[in-house]
Amino acid sequence: xxxxxxxxxxxxxxxxxxxxxxxxxxxxxxxxxxxxxxxxxxxxxxxxxxxxxxxxxxxxxxxxxxxxxxxxxxxxxxxxxxxxxxxxxxxxxxxxxxxxxxxxxxxxxxxxxxxxxxxxxxxxxxxxxxxxxxxxxxxxxxxxxxxxxxxxxxxxxxxxxxxxxxxxxxxxxxxxxxxxxxxxxxxxxxxxxxxxxxxxxxxxxxxxxxxxxxxxxxxxxxxxxxxxx
Numbered sequence: 001x002x003x004x005x006x007x008x009x010x011x012x013x014x015x016x017x018x019x020x021x022x023x024x025x026x027x028x029x030x031x032x033x034x035x036x037x038x039x040x041x042x043x044x045x046x047x048x049x050x051x052x053x054x055x056x057x058x059x060x061x062x063x064x065x066x067x068x069x070x071x072x073x074x075x076x077x078x079x080x081x082x083x084x085x086x087x088x089x090x091x092x093x094x095x096x097x098x099x100x101x102x103x104x105x106x107x108x109x110x111x112x113x114x115x116x117x118x119x120x121x122x123x124x125x126x127x128x129x130x131x132x133x134x135x136x137x138x139x140x141x142x143x144x145x146x147x148x149x150x151x152x153x154x155x156x157x158x159x160x161x162x163x164x165x166x167x168x169x170x171x172x173x174x175x176x177x178x179x180x181x182x183x184x185x186x187x188x189x190x191x192x193x194x195x196x197x198x199x200x201x202x203x204x205x206x207x208x209x210x211x212x213x214x215x216x217x218x219x220x221x222x223x224x225x226x227x228x229x
Contacts, residue, residue, distance in 0.1 A: 010066035013068065014068075014069060015095040015099035016099065017059075018099030019103035021058055025047070025190055028054075029047045031046070044167075044172070047166070047190065051163070051166070052162055052166075055162055056155050067083070069084075069092065071179070073136060073204055074140070075089055075093060077140060077209075096178040100182035104182040104186050113186065114187075117186060118184065118194055119184050120187055121187070127170045133203040135169045135173035135204075135207065136205075136206075140208045142158055143158060174204070177200075
């Protein structure tokens with residue numbers, strides 16, 4: 001049970017996991033763009049595979065410590081579902097954002113980019129916002145449905161979903177407010193203009209809230225001791 005793990009250890013886990021995730025997303029994006037010779041499809045494929053693999057690994061490593069939310073909307077939704085104490089939500093969100101900033105700084109520095117550099121990459125329009133709402137909706141449905149029926153499958157299901165969502169959403173599936181904010185500070189392949197961040201985050205919150213409410217009915221929590229469906 002996560003309640004048996006001290007808050008300081010859980011916060012360290014969230015910060016570390018989010019930092020590693022952002023470093024993987026941004027770093028692989030920079031490497032992919034440099035090696036793809038202008039072929040954006042190849043660059044996106046490389047970025048996708050690295051992100052999916054890193055996400056599965058991080059979830060397997062850190063889920064037993066903090067739940068490995070790595071994502072503010074997951075933490076808030078978990079509090080609504082009584083899986084995280086409300087008093088712990090603000091610290092979780094703070095270290096997730098802090099970890100994300102550390103991750104983007106590390107990725108930029110590894111590739112001799114400015115540690116923080118506001119992105120110029122335009123990501124705006126109804127299609128982009130709808131993509132973020134759908135991407136985050138699907139992520140939360142994946143988390144809730146698997147955690148309530150097949151908990152051991154969550155890391156693999158989440159990694160697989162994000163890998164797919166990179167390709168079936170126009171926004172390439174940010175689906176995470178902390179990651180979105182961090183990616184506004186890299187003017188590279190995975191960046192997003194700071195001005196585009198607020199609406200992205202709003203779409204992500206809407207998608208997460210819709211998924212959480214739907215799953216209360218679609219995949220309700222099984223009574224304690226009841227066999228899995």
